[in-house]
Amino acid sequence: MRIRALAFLLILSSSLFAQVTEQQLLQPPGKDWLTYNGSYNSQRNSELDQIKPSNIHSLVAQWAFHVNSGAPMQSVPIAVNGVLYFTQPNALYAIDGRSGRLIWDHHHPLVKVKDREGPQRGAAVYKDRVYYLTTDDYLIALNATTGSVVYEVKIAETTEGYSAPPAPFIAKGKVIVGVAPGDRGLNGWLEAYDADTGKKLWHWDAIPKPGEPGNETWAGDSWKHAGAATWMSGSYDPELNLYYLGLGNPSPDFNGDVRMGDNLYSECMVAIDLDTGKLKWYFQFTPHDMMDWDGSEVPVLVDAVYEGKMRKLLVQADRNGFYYVLDREMGKFLHGVPFVTQLNWASGLTAEGRPIRVPGIEPSLTGTKVCPSSIGAANWMSPAYNRDTNLFYVVALEGCGLATKNTETFRPGGFQYRAGGDVLLHNADWKVYVRALDLITGKLVWEQERVGNMGLGGGLLSTKTGLIFSGELNGQFVALDAKSGKTLWHFNTGEGINAQPMTYMVDGKQYVAIATNTTVFSFALLDHEKGAAK
Amino acid sequence: MRMRFTYSAFLVVGAFSYALAQSVVPKNPFGHGPEVVAEGHAIFNQTCTTCHGMDGSEGERAPALVGERRFFRLSENALYDTIKHGIPGTGMPALNLPDESIWKIVVFIRAMRSSASEVDVPGDVAHGKQVFSGKGGCVKCHMINGEGGTIGPDLSNIGAQITLKRMKEALTVDGPIPTGYQPVKVVTLKGTTIEGVAKNQDNFSIQLLDNQNHLHLLDRAELKSVEESKISLMPHNYDKVLSREEYNDLLAMLAKQATVNLHKKVEGDGEVGR
Numbered sequence: 001m002r003i004r005a006l007a008f009l010l011i012l013s014s015s016l017f018a019q020v021t022e023q024q025l026l027q028p029p030g031k032d033w034l035t036y037n038g039s040y041n042s043q044r045n046s047e048l049d050q051i052k053p054s055n056i057h058s059l060v061a062q063w064a065f066h067v068n069s070g071a072p073m074q075s076v077p078i079a080v081n082g083v084l085y086f087t088q089p090n091a092l093y094a095i096d097g098r099s100g101r102l103i104w105d106h107h108h109p110l111v112k113v114k115d116r117e118g119p120q121r122g123a124a125v126y127k128d129r130v131y132y133l134t135t136d137d138y139l140i141a142l143n144a145t146t147g148s149v150v151y152e153v154k155i156a157e158t159t160e161g162y163s164a165p166p167a168p169f170i171a172k173g174k175v176i177v178g179v180a181p182g183d184r185g186l187n188g189w190l191e192a193y194d195a196d197t198g199k200k201l202w203h204w205d206a207i208p209k210p211g212e213p214g215n216e217t218w219a220g221d222s223w224k225h226a227g228a229a230t231w232m233s234g235s236y237d238p239e240l241n242l243y244y245l246g247l248g249n250p251s252p253d254f255n256g257d258v259r260m261g262d263n264l265y266s267e268c269m270v271a272i273d274l275d276t277g278k279l280k281w282y283f284q285f286t287p288h289d290m291m292d293w294d295g296s297e298v299p300v301l302v303d304a305v306y307e308g309k310m311r312k313l314l315v316q317a318d319r320n321g322f323y324y325v326l327d328r329e330m331g332k333f334l335h336g337v338p339f340v341t342q343l344n345w346a347s348g349l350t351a352e353g354r355p356i357r358v359p360g361i362e363p364s365l366t367g368t369k370v371c372p373s374s375i376g377a378a379n380w381m382s383p384a385y386n387r388d389t390n391l392f393y394v395v396a397l398e399g400c401g402l403a404t405k406n407t408e409t410f411r412p413g414g415f416q417y418r419a420g421g422d423v424l425l426h427n428a429d430w431k432v433y434v435r436a437l438d439l440i441t442g443k444l445v446w447e448q449e450r451v452g453n454m455g456l457g458g459g460l461l462s463t464k465t466g467l468i469f470s471g472e473l474n475g476q477f478v479a480l481d482a483k484s485g486k487t488l489w490h491f492n493t494g495e496g497i498n499a500q501p502m503t504y505m506v507d508g509k510q511y512v513a514i515a516t517n518t519t520v521f522s523f524a525l526l527d528h529e530k531g532a533a534k
Numbered sequence: 535m536r537m538r539f540t541y542s543a544f545l546v547v548g549a550f551s552y553a554l555a556q557s558v559v560p561k562n563p564f565g566h567g568p569e570v571v572a573e574g575h576a577i578f579n580q581t582c583t584t585c586h587g588m589d590g591s592e593g594e595r596a597p598a599l600v601g602e603r604r605f606f607r608l609s610e611n612a613l614y615d616t617i618k619h620g621i622p623g624t625g626m627p628a629l630n631l632p633d634e635s636i637w638k639i640v641v642f643i644r645a646m647r648s649s650a651s652e653v654d655v656p657g658d659v660a661h662g663k664q665v666f667s668g669k670g671g672c673v674k675c676h677m678i679n680g681e682g683g684t685i686g687p688d689l690s691n692i693g694a695q696i697t698l699k700r701m702k703e704a705l706t707v708d709g710p711i712p713t714g715y716q717p718v719k720v721v722t723l724k725g726t727t728i729e730g731v732a733k734n735q736d737n738f739s740i741q742l743l744d745n746q747n748h749l750h751l752l753d754r755a756e757l758k759s760v761e762e763s764k765i766s767l768m769p770h771n772y773d774k775v776l777s778r779e780e781y782n783d784l785l786a787m788l789a790k791q792a793t794v795n796l797h798k799k800v801e802g803d804g805e806v807g808r
Contacts, residue, residue: 083751099753101734141680143684
């Protein structure tokens with residue numbers, strides 16, 4: 001832990017920098033895009049209405065900002081008063097959202113650990129600061145106007161195998177951070193830090209220790225190298241004061257023999273009290289998973305009528321192939337159906353939401369065909385929800401894998417601990433879609449195939465004007481009609497997309513931006529009338 | 535990837551020849567104390583200034599040994615080797631000096647080239663801090679470890695970033711205004727005046743940070759006028775407005791500001807750096 005504070009007595013003129021307040025963070029995404037998924041409920045449905053189906057034909061590129069080197073970008077830009085903040089592994093850029101010109105950048109030098117070069121998914125903002133996490137496990141707080149370091153806190157031991165890919169999540173002045181050790185046999189956890197001081201406030205272990213409820217779901221000592229990583233940014237309900245996050249796979253990924261039991265809280269949706277860090281409820285998507293189906297897909301919070309009653313819902317399209325509707329107050333399972341057709345491991349869900357397994361459909365020594373593959377029917381690409389259409393939009397992958405297991409054992413020091421894997425069966429049936437599901441029933445309303453794509457690619461953005469923006473792995477950035485799925489606009493960025501689109505407004509002009517592997521692109525209407533839009 | 539491959543191949547070769555030469559690598563017997571630096575300084579000014587300039591500045595027939603050149607020798611052995619054997623094919627001759635003198639000159643050159651945090655800067659650091667936030671007024675414009683103003687560069691790592699010589703110049707000599715700190719005054723078409731520094735600019739836009747720590751994202755088409763000041767916001771008269779003691783203590787304190795020793799990291803045992 002390295003916190004620097006200075007004893008200097010400061011007499012400063014009070015800063016007029018427009019600060020990001022708690023109140024702003026409670027709003028749906030409009031002019032600003034303040035969190036990884038735009039707002040606490042992660043609906044990714046923007047209030048901006050300048051770009052719409054009737055004028056989208058004149059959407060044109062405004063600028064591109066290229067970043068040299070580094071891993072393919074997976075970052076979602078954050079927009080505050082026209083300034084975009086986005087990350088590369090171990091770097092953060094602040095650029096002018098109108099012109100794409102650099103304002104400042106921050107680079108975090110990796111001094112020791114060279115091999116932790118995992119992804120980085122974005123920044124978080126609060127008051128006059130920007131926060132991000134590094135591959136060597138620092139939480140860094142920067143001054144938003146200059147990029148000056150305010151503090152750096154070491155949150156995990158990198159040499160043990162931890163890295164920290166999520167965008168930090170900030171609510172009520174608490175910065176929530178997580179780690180990605182799940183394929184290395186290390187246990188996940190969540191931590192909250194005081195945004196102002198960098199002081200640790202609470203720690204929650206994703207794997208219960210002996211004597212704690214849930215530890216009995218791990219045979220023998222298997223809980224010690226058990227996974228359940230916390231590698232995404234979650235969602236938050238301010239009224240219930242609950243933070244929702246889907247947890248990663250159990251370790252080892254593919255051989256369940258050494259960890260008999262349900263393996264809590266791997267692949268659970270957990271609801272954590274934001275103030276205390278205590279678990280309020282959990283719901284496990286795939287008990288005793290053997291296919292690396294992290295439950296980390298984005299939980300989307302929607303208040304909607306369910307069976308005649310207004311309810312606080314949480315919906316998630318899980319990597320295991322099922323779409324789930326939960327009550328987010330108590331974590332009760334309400335409804336679940338498959339959202340892919342290639343699903344052979346379970347014949348359905350029980351009334352409690354537990355999968356009914358098909359015997360034998362699991363990794364074996366010689367290989368078994370399991371659908372979905374270990375990539376999953378969905379993954380971390382953000383879904384979206386539009387209240388007007390009442391549809392849930394998700395990037396879905398139809399495909400199977402030939403899954404094997406082996407008897408590899410755990411080795412300390414951050415080595416892979418998967419004990420198997422699967423060969424992706426890239427046949428004619430392997431396809432990627434954007435699918436629109438009825439929020440409540442999960443029934444397919446429309447789908448758009450991402451032709452020519454072999455992988456999931458980037459996620460989705462909805463606007464209240466009835467558009468769905470979608471970034472494809474092959475580089476196409478596409479706008480779809482939210483009602484019909486018809487393609488309304490497309491732009492070939494010329495490079496793979498692995499990130500989620502966002503939208504923002506500066507000086508009366510709406511922009512839509514997305515990061516490709518090395519470049520952030522921003523688009524706006526060609527014939528936009530500045531004065532009229534204000 | 536090709537680049538990387540060549541680079542590592544080069545390193546391997548380098549490591550081999552280094553291993554072979556290792557048994558005969560000479561060693562600096564004197565350490566790096568201020569007296570050694572002073573002796574080396576004197577010998578340099580007597581012996582080398584037929585070509586190089588006084589005190590390591592630029593001379594008639596040879597480049598400055600301090601300054602902003604892209605590549606130069608940093609490690610003691612590389613410098614020793616250059617002085618002992620010259621640089622073949624250039625005007626730098628092998629100089630027939632006793633080893634002791636060579637080593638003292640090496641220590642002197644290293645001290646000129648080292649970042650301020652690596653050299654001995656005498657002074658009262660605690661008092662330097664008081665000057666920074668008090669009489670000097672530095673804290674209004676500069677941040678150190680998260681505290682202070684934003685219009686000037688963050689100085690948390692300044693000791694590791696620049697040489698002592700450069701540090702003194704920053705406080706006392708007018709120089710070109712670095713990118714990101716150009717003072718500008720713009721008037722918008724609506725008549726609003728904004729003053730601050732241009733963090734970035736091109737023919738179409740200016741990213742302006744004003745004196746109240748507010749960023750303005752300006753399109754030049756919306757501006758009536760843009761005025762650039764020739765004078766930096768950084769005052770360059772601190773040798774005059776501060777007492778000698780205050781000035782020295784401030785330098786001692788600034789030299790200590792080193793969060794990441796970037797300089798050390800790139801140097802390694804390498805021959806070129808910074």
